[in-house]
Amino acid sequence: MLRVLAVDDEKPLLEELLYLLRSDPRVRSAEGASDATEALRRITRALETGPDGADGIDVVFLDIHMAGLTGLDIARLLAGFAQPPLIVFVTAHEGFAVQAFDLKAVDYVLKPVRPERLAEAVRRACAQLGRAAEPPPGGGAPYTPAPYTLAPHTPAAPGPGAARPAPRQAPRTTAETAAAERGPDQIAVELGGVVRFVAIADIAYVEAQGDYARLHTDDGSHLVRIPLSTLEERWAARGFVRIHRRHLVALARIDELRLDAGTTSVRVGSAELQVSRRHARDLRDLLMRQATG
Known part of the structure; x- marks a missing residue:
């Protein structure tokens, strides 16, 4: 079972993420940090006590945009350690996926976070750590996302006199x-x-x-x-x-x-x-x- 640290400087989103993580039977504990400084303090303590210590952390679910150090900055710092915790980025921005996977992130979850998508990130973390990755509550096959495509889509220019498409509206929750x-x-x-x-x-x-x-x-x-x-x-x-x-x-x-x-x-x-x-x-x-x- 996983010991998780979730990091997000928006308190409502952090509370929601912790609620979903704590609802997953594969997560033994889930604690929160509301800024990069607090996150680094907890991670440093975990690294000092070792993976089997009382303060051990297996996975960090990390927002990218935060005041001060960004989530990418934290991931770069952790990359210098021999046995850092795994990283799952949780962000509202698609544009950092290449950098995230260059930093060996386990997964890249977009906000607003869907429970089944978060469950897949937990499954991937369990698999990488060599732990049982039983499906989340409710049974059924684990969620399998479509391959992430980085190539931008460029729509064809409308012909003369053609009506321009209406601007896309953000999907409702x-x-x-x-x-x-x-x-x-x-x-x-x-x-x-x-x-x-x-x-x-x-x-x-x-x-x-x-x-x-x-x-x-x-x-x-x-x-x-x-x-x-x-x-x-x-x-x-x-x-x-x-x-x-x-x-x-x-x-x-x-x-x-x-x-x-x-x-x-x-x-x-x-x-x-x-x-x-x-x-x-x-x-x-x-x-x-x-x-x-």
Whole structure:
């Protein structure tokens, strides 16, 4: 079984990758690092203790674009060691495949990561390490990708008077497709390839996480690939108000408004959320109008 380190400086994507890796029975442990410095510290410790040590790492699932050192830089550093961990690149960019395989990468997985594609990368790592590579849960044959082609495709120029093709649109995710087909009272969330529908009325508040948003309900939280500003616009009529650059709150779910030494916060269930100065007055007015009907 594999001991894995996943490295990505986008926290929501790192959490999703770790969820998928930990769901694979061939992975004994999966830890995360959110930057190159932390990744190198953990890998160095693993190399010092040896492959059989308590901190050993078999495979590093490595993003390429990160602040500071890139994933390629890390792979080049590791290539100088006698027994480095295997490398699987996980990236949104196709253009680094040649460099990745020149660095002896086991696999090159494109984002957004599909569970069956990640399972194939795990299988390849197991095979290279000479370990059993049983199929992932659900049975069936392992996923076999089409050969990776590096030659660019150059379309023929349109003839005179021919209509130019419409620009290609980015493909929808499974959750985005499901959301478009579902009614407006629910939002589709996707985790590990499974789509669930969450009632908007069950959402207490929303937390910004880069280009993603985390929906907090009484039962837990769900990550969606929608910016907070978009949800603010869509859900204003449903009673959601912006209280901070990081938080959107359902007005009806606010239990307390607290004023303390010039700062304002709200309690939503067990969570206490800061209210920015620019939003504090409008929020107090809204709560007063709500209380007085």
